[in-house]
Amino acid sequence: MRPWPTSDQRRLLGKPFIRALLPLAERRGISSSELFRGTLLSEQKLQINNFRLTDHEMLSLLASAEEKINDPHLWQLVVETLFSDRLNPLIDLTVHAQTLKQALIHLSRFQSLIQPFLFAPTQRFENYLQLDFIPVEGLSGKMNQLCYSANCKIGVAILLMLGRARGLAVNQWHVSLPEDISPLPTWKKWVKEVSSRPICGLSIPAEQLQEHSPERNLAQYHQALSFCQMQHQTQTQASAMLSVFKWLDYQLETGHDASLTELATEIGISLSSCKRLLASHGYSFQQIYDLVRLHRLLNLLQKYPYSNVELAQKLGYSNPNNFRRACKRWLGIVPEELRQQQSALFISNSAL
Amino acid sequence: MRMINLRYISNWRVLLIAVVVLVCLLLSSQLGVVKPYEIVDPLDILGEGSTLFLTILIVIFTVTDRPRGNVTNLFYSGGLLLIFSMTLDVLDEFFRYPDALRLLSWLESFPLPVGLIIISFAAAEWRRENKMLSRQLMVREKNLRSHQWVDPLTSLYTTPYFIKLVEREIALQNSTDAESTVLVSVNFKNFAQYNHEMGTKAGDELLHQASELMVLLLRPQDCLCREHSDHFLILLPQTRLSQADRLMKVIAQNLNSELELPNYMSVEVHTHHVEELSAVDAITALHTQVEEMTHYAPLAN
Structure with a gap:
């Protein structure tokens, strides 16, 4: 695993996002100074740092906007502004990519140019692709929840707008949202179904991944790609949490042990440094390990209604009772109830 | 301080x-x-x-x-x-x-x-x-003031507030044999296209102007709320359906002419006479009516 950036590095290019957000906030009665109040940001600081933000600053801005601007359509409008005003080269790059698959790869690679939502590794099922959004931690309590809510809405909005801009049949897509995040009426009109799921995600029919964009502009694509590569600090710089997530997921899949010691060894740093690094992103090792297990659990149940014994074994639990207790702790429901819920999702997605 | x-x-x-x-x-x-x-x-x-x-x-x-x-x-x-x-x-x-x-x-x-x-x-x-x-x-707030339900763009109240008002009107209607209540849905056809072509700033301004115009044209006893995006709900208390249709026809005409909408846009108005016993049922019935009309309109054309 390559060394990753810490959450206090100014790796995010916030200008397009802020340029889209501030006028919308202003028209809804929230001035920029009011929006920045309670965050680590100010107009002066933005100018000094040339609109480059740390992860933490971006998270606090998202939480602040979600709390203060009482408009459920806010993030959809921010994303629409990014698309219509072409404020970000990453938007152009994904709209004019050859296929949706290529667009998603670009989105994952250059996501620091738009906002730090994180895709979990995509899961390919029989006839659809599952994209999930990892909850990004780092703030406390209520602000964390607000930030996750904002992240989910932005992520879903970007993908739906991308699908529509590429002329894809988004009415075949399936959106899943946690119970405490309400889907926009617009989304309900656009997609096939909006369902409830602990981790926010999107299901896209597999055949759409190779569809070519009917209005592809090659010149714009190459120009956007150059811009993205120039603006992106290090081309091979991976998201910290995504790297850890992938490693833990791989360890579970191959049946290897996953511990903080092994993670530290894998990265090549001391145990205490590893702990500090995870904490700087708002996670303890156990928290992120639980998140990976939860994500894996949901995807396993989408494939097949495995029994508790099978699930325990696949998730690295020595005892099915431990797994059962963990499920109750994560979701507030027992595996049997989750199996019923996910079976419905499985049937629905199989029909995609 | x-x-x-x-x-x-x-x-x-x-x-x-x-x-x-x-x-x-x-x-x-x-x-x-x-x-x-x-x-x-x-x-x-x-x-x-x-x-x-x-x-x-x-x-x-x-x-x-x-x-x-x-x-x-x-x-x-x-x-x-x-x-x-x-x-x-x-x-x-x-x-x-x-x-x-x-x-x-x-x-x-x-x-x-x-x-x-x-x-x-x-x-x-x-x-x-x-x-x-x-x-x-x-016309914006009637008898109840509750700022957490205010839409920040238009300063109109939103759906939770509207539900409270409709509940009150239904209760009044049942207890005092008052005249009927009519609910109205107003939305702008192809607003998403307008937003996409003209930008969110123009879209916001259009919604703002539309809400101001409707507030001006409605009667003092009526109430206008913003449901979401380009969808508005109006409560017309103690109004017969025929009266409501006449009033909304005038409002729709004014909206179409004053807002200078592009050719692909138009104002869609649907009225519903409240017979249900709960506010949620009444609003659901209105939405069902809107969906049916929207679905069958292209067939009829």
């Missing part, structure tokens, strides 16, 4: 207050002699000084937080005279003036009642202004 704020200092009215206080100080110091410390009464200074301080604060807040206009100007003018008079009253505790010099005594006494008379006029005008504002707000 922030005592100093740049926005206050940059207001010329606030600076003028400071100038008035300094002029009083200048007058007193030039025309009078400083009293010995022993005969200065601290309680008097505390009383008069705090009154002056609070008056200055009230005047500053009034002029900086109220919109410009006659009422604000009258409050300011009266307040300024009060400040002038009260400043001399406070300085009176520190300076002794010659007995033959009556000027300062007049300057201290005369502006006070004049200032109070001007402020009384201002208060009367403020009362009239509030009545007009309340009438304006009636």
Whole structure:
């Protein structure tokens, strides 16, 4: 695993996002100074740092906007502004990519140019692709929840707008949202179904991944790609949490042990440094390990209604009772109830 | 509490207050002699000084937080005279003036009642202004004020508030045999396309103008709420369906003509006579009606 950036590095290019957000906030009665109040940001600081933000600053801005601007359509409008005003080269790059698959790869690679939502590794099922959004931690309590809510809405909005801009049949897509995040009426009109799921995600029919964009502009694509590569600090710089997530997921899949010691060894740093690094992103090792297990659990149940014994074994639990207790702790429901819920999702997605 | 704020200092009215206080100080110091410390009464200074301080604060807040206009100007003018008079009253505790010099005594006494008379006029005008504002707000808020349900773009209330109102009207209808209630849905066909082509700023402005126009055209007893995006809900209490249809036809025509909508856009209006026993059922029935009409309209065409 390559060394990753810490959450206090100014790796995010916030200008397009802020340029889209501030006028919308202003028209809804929230001035920029009011929006920045309670965050680590100010107009002066933005100018000094040339609109480059740390992860933490971006998270606090998202939480602040979600709390203060009482408009459920806010993030959809921010994303629409990014698309219509072409404020970000990453938007152009994904709209004019050859296929949706290529667009998603670009989105994952250059996501620091738009906002730090994180895709979990995509899961390919029989006839659809599952994209999930990892909850990004780092703030406390209520602000964390607000930030996750904002992240989910932005992520879903970007993908739906991308699908529509590429002329894809988004009415075949399936959106899943946690119970405490309400889907926009617009989304309900656009997609096939909006369902409830602990981790926010999107299901896209597999055949759409190779569809070519009917209005592809090659010149714009190459120009956007150059811009993205120039603006992106290090081309091979991976998201910290995504790297850890992938490693833990791989360890579970191959049946290897996953511990903080092994993670530290894998990265090549001391145990205490590893702990500090995870904490700087708002996670303890156990928290992120639980998140990976939860994500894996949901995807396993989408494939097949495995029994508790099978699930325990696949998730690295020595005892099915431990797994059962963990499920109750994560979701507030027992595996049997989750199996019923996910079976419905499985049937629905199989029909995609 | 922030005592100093740049926005206050940059207001010329606030600076003028400071100038008035300094002029009083200048007058007193030039025309009078400083009293010995022993005969200065601290309680008097505390009383008069705090009154002056609070008056200055009230005047500053009034002029900086109220919109410009006659009422604000009258409050300011009266307040300024009060400040002038009260400043001399406070300085009176520190300076002794010659007995033959009556000027300062007049300057201290005369502006006070004049200032109070001007402020009384201002208060009367403020009362009239509030009545007009309340009438304006009636179409937005009726009997309930609940700011967490206000839409930040249009300042209209949103669906949770609308549900409360409809519940109230249904209860009234059932208990008093009042005239029927009609719910109306208004939305802009192809608004998403407009937003995409013209940008979100133009989309927001259109919604803002549309809401202002509807508020203007509706009756005082009606209520307009923004449901989401370009969808609005209107409550027409004690209105027959035929009346509602006529009223909404006029509103739709005005919206179409005043907003200068592009050719692909139009205003869609659907009315629903409330027969349901709950607000949620009534609004659901309205939505079902809208969906059915939208679905069958292309077939009919």
